[in-house]
Amino acid sequence: MQRNPQLNERGELQHLLSIEGLPAAVLLQILDTARSFMSVSEREIKKVPLLRGKSVFNLFFEPSTRTRTTFEIAAKRLSADVLNLNIATSSQTKGESLIDTVANLAAMHADMFVVRHASSGAPYLIARHLSPEIHVVNAGDGRHAHPTQALLDVFTIRHYKGEFTGLKVAIVGDVLHSRVARSEIHALTTLGVPEVRVVGPRTLIPTQVEKLGVKVFHDMASGLRDVDVIMMLRLQNERMNGALLPSAQEYFKAYGLTEERLAVAAKDAIVMHPGPMNRGVEIDSAVADGTQSVILPQVTFGIAVRMAVMAILAGNG
Amino acid sequence: MNLRIANGLLVDPVAGTERKADLFVAGETIASVGAAPAGFTAERTIDANGLVVCPGLVDLSARLREPGFEYRATLESEMAAAVAGGITRLACPPDTEPPLDEPGLVEMLKRRAASLRLARVHPIGALTQGLRGERLTEMAELTEAGCVAFSQDDRPFADLTILWRALQYATTYGFPVWLRPEDPGLARGGVAHDGEVATRLGLAGIPALAETISLAAILLLVRETGARVHLSRLSTADGVEMVRKARAEGMAVTCDVSAHHIHLSEMDIGYFDAHCRLSPPLRSLRDREALVRGLVDGTIDAICSDHTPVDEDGKELPFGEAEPGATGLELLLPLALKWGAEAKMPLAQVLARVTSQPARVLEVPEPTLGPGAAADLCLFDRDAWWRVEPASLKSQGKNTPFTGYELQGRVHTTLVGGRIVFEA
Numbered sequence: 001m002q003r004n005p006q007l008n009e010r011g012e013l014q015h016l017l018s019i020e021g022l023p024a025a026v027l028l029q030i031l032d033t034a035r036s037f038m039s040v041s042e043r044e045i046k047k048v049p050l051l052r053g054k055s056v057f058n059l060f061f062e063p064s065t066r067t068r069t070t071f072e073i074a075a076k077r078l079s080a081d082v083l084n085l086n087i088a089t090s091s092q093t094k095g096e097s098l099i100d101t102v103a104n105l106a107a108m109h110a111d112m113f114v115v116r117h118a119s120s121g122a123p124y125l126i127a128r129h130l131s132p133e134i135h136v137v138n139a140g141d142g143r144h145a146h147p148t149q150a151l152l153d154v155f156t157i158r159h160y161k162g163e164f165t166g167l168k169v170a171i172v173g174d175v176l177h178s179r180v181a182r183s184e185i186h187a188l189t190t191l192g193v194p195e196v197r198v199v200g201p202r203t204l205i206p207t208q209v210e211k212l213g214v215k216v217f218h219d220m221a222s223g224l225r226d227v228d229v230i231m232m233l234r235l236q237n238e239r240m241n242g243a244l245l246p247s248a249q250e251y252f253k254a255y256g257l258t259e260e261r262l263a264v265a266a267k268d269a270i271v272m273h274p275g276p277m278n279r280g281v282e283i284d285s286a287v288a289d290g291t292q293s294v295i296l297p298q299v300t301f302g303i304a305v306r307m308a309v310m311a312i313l314a315g316n317g
Numbered sequence: 318m319n320l321r322i323a324n325g326l327l328v329d330p331v332a333g334t335e336r337k338a339d340l341f342v343a344g345e346t347i348a349s350v351g352a353a354p355a356g357f358t359a360e361r362t363i364d365a366n367g368l369v370v371c372p373g374l375v376d377l378s379a380r381l382r383e384p385g386f387e388y389r390a391t392l393e394s395e396m397a398a399a400v401a402g403g404i405t406r407l408a409c410p411p412d413t414e415p416p417l418d419e420p421g422l423v424e425m426l427k428r429r430a431a432s433l434r435l436a437r438v439h440p441i442g443a444l445t446q447g448l449r450g451e452r453l454t455e456m457a458e459l460t461e462a463g464c465v466a467f468s469q470d471d472r473p474f475a476d477l478t479i480l481w482r483a484l485q486y487a488t489t490y491g492f493p494v495w496l497r498p499e500d501p502g503l504a505r506g507g508v509a510h511d512g513e514v515a516t517r518l519g520l521a522g523i524p525a526l527a528e529t530i531s532l533a534a535i536l537l538l539v540r541e542t543g544a545r546v547h548l549s550r551l552s553t554a555d556g557v558e559m560v561r562k563a564r565a566e567g568m569a570v571t572c573d574v575s576a577h578h579i580h581l582s583e584m585d586i587g588y589f590d591a592h593c594r595l596s597p598p599l600r601s602l603r604d605r606e607a608l609v610r611g612l613v614d615g616t617i618d619a620i621c622s623d624h625t626p627v628d629e630d631g632k633e634l635p636f637g638e639a640e641p642g643a644t645g646l647e648l649l650l651p652l653a654l655k656w657g658a659e660a661k662m663p664l665a666q667v668l669a670r671v672t673s674q675p676a677r678v679l680e681v682p683e684p685t686l687g688p689g690a691a692a693d694l695c696l697f698d699r700d701a702w703w704r705v706e707p708a709s710l711k712s713q714g715k716n717t718p719f720t721g722y723e724l725q726g727r728v729h730t731t732l733v734g735g736r737i738v739f740e741a
Binding site: 120121122141144179206207209 | 511512513515516517518519520521522524588589591630633634635636637638
């Protein structure tokens with residue numbers, strides 16, 4: 001098998017494409033760096049000069065407001081120049097190939113590409129075609145990975161729980177189509193969480209997912225029992241009525257996170273969601289806005305984590 | 318031309334023999350083995366010392382991309398690749414543009430191929446018009462034009478009634494039907510085997526059930542109609558087991574496997590290597606082992622190249638968007654030898670899987686080294702290692718998961734009908 005394409009020959013982060021295959025030390029370095037950036041956002045002058053003179057291109061082949069915005073804020077707080085490109089609506093529709101689009105942008109002296117694409121693996125292809133001084137950050141590819149989301153999730157867990165060892169974590173919902181779930185699973189197992197569970201109906205749990213090191217549950221009562229962290233997944237609208245699920249209502253009845261369901265988890269369990277939430281589909285408003293919810297802090301931490309990733313990549317030459 | 322092939326190791330897959338001897342070719346056929354026929358004077362002698370001499374390879378699935386896809390490959394480039402791979406006879410699927418559903422197209426392809434005077438080409442006709450899976454083609458006319466069998470290639474049938482009627486109709490005339498078992502609904506949208514790797518990489522899966530459910534339907538229809546069916550490119554362990562049972566019950570189905578699937582599995586996709594995007598998909602290690610065993614015990618009759626040239630534009634894409642397929646003509650022999658070495662099979666039996674057994678499926682005369690047989694020959698150095706590189710391939714298709722592999726077995730000379738068509 002080829003060398004892990006996201007590490008350079010010194011074992012440092014060259015690109016952030018996936019959590020899988022990254023050593024715990026690299027993840028912890030990102031989390032530690034992110035913690036040191038937390039204060040930047042609280043200052044009056046919310047900027048550090050680490051990426052001054054560098055150009056970050058946000059390359060979004062799939063629409064996204066939230067993730068693109070947080071990457072943009074993170075890059076700007078590092079003093080980078082940021083260019084947002086929504087490729088879904090420009091050259092791709094004119095028949096230009098992905099490789100040509102990227103080659104053209106690289107010729108404009110980009111230092112970093114933040115890429116979101118609907119096809120799993122697209123950032124790998126892009127990284128392979130760039131010269132080594134240009135870095136790629138995967139901002140979500142198909143069903144494959146969303147590494148910065150997983151990093152901000154484990155940052156959040158560390159913030160509230162301190163240690164990873166000894167935790168029970170449940171990931172609930174549409175695991176089959178979720179790049180967030182895949183990255184979360186790798187981040188949690190790499191950082192030493194002893195029990196990672198996935199909970200959902202059989203139609204939304206991928207084949208042989210237990211090979212990723214998780215326990216599979218099909219009902220909430222046993223899946224959430226005694227867990228310290230509940231990570232909810234978004235259920236996409238197009239999955240709600242069809243061969244995978246009969247309706248959003250029936251899904252909520254069985255898998256929606258309500259206060260009653262939350263009660264079987266550990267007393268101090270935290271509730272997370274990558275957003276945007278479908279209230280009343282995967283999560284009840286009472287829980288989303290309740291005392292155990294850390295959904296808004298996740299968003300705040302996301303900026304520090306993305307700053308850390310970009311700063312580390314730029315520092316690795 | 319009178320030719321003496323001197324001191325080669327003659328391996329006859331039909332007789333199952335190996336012996337070092339001279340072989341004499343007179344005109345288009347083999348004249349004698351061992352001693353020269355009376356009054357024979359060789360116009361040329363090929364020193365085959367250290368080489369294996371065997372019948373030319375027979376490939377049951379080679380896409381030549383003509384007509385319609387000449388930007389990907391031409392008949393010239395692919396026929397040259399075939400003989401460079403020791404292949405003297407090949408069957409080409411009907412998935413050209415337009416598909417091989419009219420006698421004129423088949424005649425033109427036959428004529429173009431014949432004019433190149435390289436390998437012998439056997440077109441597989443489209444089973445349905447435009448391969449749309451709705452209306453039957455004029456199979457009798459197509460057979461007259463040169464089609465040796467009929468296939469739907471990888472395209473779906475509108476429903477099972479069409480497949481049933483197609484089998485009934487073909488059987489009326491005794492025409493063979495080649496089918497690749499895959500249920501279109503279960504395979505829809507999938508790009509990789511539905512297993513551990515697809516789950517890890519977030520790729521949409523094609524379950525093994527897509528093959529076995531379709532295979533069950535085909536086997537039931539074969540029992541009903543008595544059709545002569547050849548199953549193309551099995552990929553699953555359960556599929557092999559179903560064929561094994563069907564044959565034990567006396568059903569006359571034959572089947573093949575691609576050279577890729579006996580060496581690679583889903584694991585080889587690695588970090589989204591689009592060269593491993595194949596159809597059927599590379600499956601689990603367990604499936605691969607079952608394919609290898611099926612080939613050893615004779616459940617699987619033949620290894621084919623499943624040659625599919627795809628240009629860079631078709632492969633330099635995210636895995637799921639890349640076109641499926643890999644180049645194979647020049648890799649068929651070394652990959653068969655690699656399988657044989659790993660399975661510890663005698664050379665004659667290894668070569669049978671790429672010569673006499675596929676010839677039996679094609680219903681052409683059995684390729685032997687006996688006097689009177691057509692002088693379709695392959696001379697190769699079984700010990701020579703070579704490195705697979707795009708530049709080392711004659712095919713216009715450079716797309717292969719084996720790039721960078723060191724493979725053993727290099728073709729030295731290829732003869733078709735007594736003519737030297739390739740020399741390294």
